[in-house]
Amino acid sequence: MESTAALTGSVPLLGAVGALSRSPGERAVAVGIRGVSKHFGAGDQLVYALRGVDWEVYAGQMSMIIGPSGCGKTTLLSVIAGILNADAGVVELFGADVTRMSDRRKTVFRARNIGFVFQQYNLLPALTAAENAAIPLVIAGASKVRAVEKARAVLTTLGMGKKTESLPNQLSGGQQQRVAIARALVHEPRLLVCDEPTAALDHETGLNVMELLRDAAVRPGRAVVVVTHDNRVFHFGERIARMDDGRIVEVIEQHGDPRKNLPASH
Amino acid sequence: MNWIAMKMLVGDKAKFLGIVMGLTFAALLITQQGSIFCGLMCRTAGQVFDINGADLWVMDANVRYVDDVKPMIENNLYRVRGVRGVKWAVPLYKGNARAKINSYGYSADPIAARRQRETEAAGGRVAWTKHEVIEQVILLGLDDASLVGAPPSQRILAGDLGDLRRPDAVIVDFTRLRKLYPGEDWSKEPPAKQLYSNEKIDGSFYNRFLGRDIEMNDHRAIIVGVCVATRTFQSNAVVYTTYSRAKLFAPQERKVLSYVLAKADDGVAPAEVAAEIAKQTGLRARTSHEFVWDTIDYYLKYTGIPINFGITAALGFLVGTAIAGQTFYNFTLENLKQFGALKAMGATNLRIVGMIMLQATVVGLLGYGLGVGLAAGFGEAMRGGELAYYTPPHLLPITGGAVVMICILSSLVSVRRVVVLEPAIVFRG
Numbered sequence: 001m002e003s004t005a006a007l008t009g010s011v012p013l014l015g016a017v018g019a020l021s022r023s024p025g026e027r028a029v030a031v032g033i034r035g036v037s038k039h040f041g042a043g044d045q046l047v048y049a050l051r052g053v054d055w056e057v058y059a060g061q062m063s064m065i066i067g068p069s070g071c072g073k074t075t076l077l078s079v080i081a082g083i084l085n086a087d088a089g090v091v092e093l094f095g096a097d098v099t100r101m102s103d104r105r106k107t108v109f110r111a112r113n114i115g116f117v118f119q120q121y122n123l124l125p126a127l128t129a130a131e132n133a134a135i136p137l138v139i140a141g142a143s144k145v146r147a148v149e150k151a152r153a154v155l156t157t158l159g160m161g162k163k164t165e166s167l168p169n170q171l172s173g174g175q176q177q178r179v180a181i182a183r184a185l186v187h188e189p190r191l192l193v194c195d196e197p198t199a200a201l202d203h204e205t206g207l208n209v210m211e212l213l214r215d216a217a218v219r220p221g222r223a224v225v226v227v228t229h230d231n232r233v234f235h236f237g238e239r240i241a242r243m244d245d246g247r248i249v250e251v252i253e254q255h256g257d258p259r260k261n262l263p264a265s266h
Numbered sequence: 267m268n269w270i271a272m273k274m275l276v277g278d279k280a281k282f283l284g285i286v287m288g289l290t291f292a293a294l295l296i297t298q299q300g301s302i303f304c305g306l307m308c309r310t311a312g313q314v315f316d317i318n319g320a321d322l323w324v325m326d327a328n329v330r331y332v333d334d335v336k337p338m339i340e341n342n343l344y345r346v347r348g349v350r351g352v353k354w355a356v357p358l359y360k361g362n363a364r365a366k367i368n369s370y371g372y373s374a375d376p377i378a379a380r381r382q383r384e385t386e387a388a389g390g391r392v393a394w395t396k397h398e399v400i401e402q403v404i405l406l407g408l409d410d411a412s413l414v415g416a417p418p419s420q421r422i423l424a425g426d427l428g429d430l431r432r433p434d435a436v437i438v439d440f441t442r443l444r445k446l447y448p449g450e451d452w453s454k455e456p457p458a459k460q461l462y463s464n465e466k467i468d469g470s471f472y473n474r475f476l477g478r479d480i481e482m483n484d485h486r487a488i489i490v491g492v493c494v495a496t497r498t499f500q501s502n503a504v505v506y507t508t509y510s511r512a513k514l515f516a517p518q519e520r521k522v523l524s525y526v527l528a529k530a531d532d533g534v535a536p537a538e539v540a541a542e543i544a545k546q547t548g549l550r551a552r553t554s555h556e557f558v559w560d561t562i563d564y565y566l567k568y569t570g571i572p573i574n575f576g577i578t579a580a581l582g583f584l585v586g587t588a589i590a591g592q593t594f595y596n597f598t599l600e601n602l603k604q605f606g607a608l609k610a611m612g613a614t615n616l617r618i619v620g621m622i623m624l625q626a627t628v629v630g631l632l633g634y635g636l637g638v639g640l641a642a643g644f645g646e647a648m649r650g651g652e653l654a655y656y657t658p659p660h661l662l663p664i665t666g667g668a669v670v671m672i673c674i675l676s677s678l679v680s681v682r683r684v685v686v687l688e689p690a691i692v693f694r695g
Binding site: 074077078081083084104107108109110111112114116118119120122124125126127131135136138139140144183195 | 267269270273274276277278603604606607608609610611612613614617688689690693
């Protein structure tokens with residue numbers, strides 16, 4: 001598969017990341033979070049969404065953030081993805097401190113290094129599946145023709161080869177989510193953030209999408225973070241952070257058959 | 267990213283058309299009302315436009331516009347002729363006259379007229395209806411010798427200009443003939459649109475009026491020609507005759523000279539000669555161009571016309587802004603999540619603002635083109651009719667500016683929403 005730099009004809013400068021640091025167990029740390037806090041509102045409306053969160057996400061595995069509604073999962077994911085600024089603490093993505101980046105640099109960093117999968121897919125209704133999947137490459141500066149060409153190739157690997165010219169409203173929910181996954185992967189990001197990717201899907205389609213994510217997205221050197229409250233898919237997570245009231249209250253490592261270590265429910 | 271912006275814009279056809287229609291409506295209303303306004307203003311000075319050949323209009327010092335005739339003593343003609351730089355000077359009479367016509371023809375009642383036609387077609391004896399019409403007309407008395415100020419030959423529909431020198435001769439403007447002769451079969455008249463075109467037209471229909479009598483202020487006159495005159499603000503028919511005959515038709519007054527039409531010597535600027543005439547005679551002397559603007563200025567200052575049209579044009583601007591702005595803003599709001607997703611994926615504010623500006627520019631150009639096109643079509647359809655309609659080239663950039671303003675105002679609100687938009691919005695289900 002052609003690299004993003006090759007497609008855009010330039011070497012990413014602003015978004016360049018350093019070498020991965022190693023955890024004590026010699027696993028590469030993709031995302032390092034230390035003492036991250038975030039609040040919303042003021043006065044009577046003040047809500048603490050994150051209260052000094054520490055966590056690490058490793059490359060080459062699928063990490064999950066689970067917990068009840070309003071516990072801060074999505075806020076944590078937004079901070080990790082660099083689309084929400086933390087009030088305090090440090091967030092390092094592949095060794096780069098995103099909390100100290102300017103907005104512009106952060107935007108370029110996201111464009112080069114992060115892929116997004118949204119709960120509601122957020123596909124542009126007027127664009128075909130291939131055009132939607134090509135957007136990150138276009139943002140990175142690739143020509144439409146080359147970007148769509150590569151997007152078609154990615155869609156084909158995800159089993160959507162016959163639907164590349166379909167509009168979103170001609171696709172089922174599962175197919176739309178596949179397009180969203182293709183869009184998240186097309187520029188070969190090093191971090192994939194997925195917000196409730198199965199929430200709008202039925203059980204079987206949700207499992208298929210998670211399998212697809214695991215098979216297509218999890219690669220050495222790439223980290224995948226999934227926020228979900230769907231306990232039917234918890235077994236896909238190799239490292240699960242359970243959150244409650246703005247804190248990570250438990251980190252579960254799942255090895256072998258992960259189903260055996262799963263929490264019954266969150 | 268531009269293609270994405272364009273696909274987003276035209277993706278929802280109903281909204282896209284809504285925005286374009288809003289801008290089209292604004293552009294149409296501004297251009298159309300502006301054109302009617304300009305057309306009306308040009309009509310106020312229609313007779314100045316129609317007088318060809320003379321560079322200068324000399325008049326009483328208190329005259330403010332072309333219809334504000336303040337008669338002078340005829341001696342002033344010779345005083346003007348005596349000013350250095352004046353090549354020639356001729357008198358012009360301009361006044362109102364009462365035209366009275368007795369004629370026979372078809373009845374004004376359609377049913378009776380149909381019966382008359384049927385009888386005529388069957389070769390029977392038709393009982394023609396008598397019509398007595400009294401109509402106010404504008405009487406123009408041209409210099410007997412030179413006929414300076416007469417309509418050019420291509421605007422003479424029937425008869426000959428030279429016949430104006432025959433006894434009691436008048437040339438009548440075609441516009442009010444229908445009113446003066448209601449008994450004629452007007453279905454055969456050429457369309458007015460054709461008559462106002464610059465092409466040579468077949469005016470044989472009007473030959474039937476040649477030789478007919480008219481009473482001009484109780485004096486007998488004979489129609490020797492039918493011409494096309496620029497419509498006037500009051501829309502009265504124009505009747506041309508010679509200066510000496512006009513004096514006969516006009517009520518007896520000591521002063522009868524309305525204007526002196528003069529020509530500047532070759533190589534001398536008319537404005538310089540005008541200044542010299544004013545200095546030497548104490549009369550007011552204006553070039554034709556200045557007199558047109560004097561007349562238009564008068565109507566602008568002393569009538570409510572600009573305010574009325576200004577209000578309508580402003581209303582068009584406001585309604586266009588409201589429709590286009592609201593639809594465009596709604597369009598942006600509905601795409602807010604998509605814009606948020608683009609921002610999350612790394613699109614900078616600048617690029618997204620660029621996308622919105624491109625969308626605004628495209629709908630602006632389409633709305634402007636359609637609006638101006640429709641206004642031009644409207645003007646073409648109305649050409650030659652009663653409606654005053656003139657679209658000067660200057661009006662188009664004004665309309666363009668208004669449409670650009672609407673687009674800027676609409677997109678600014680949208681841009682603001684997108685710029686302050688937190689990309690984290692995309693994670694809210």
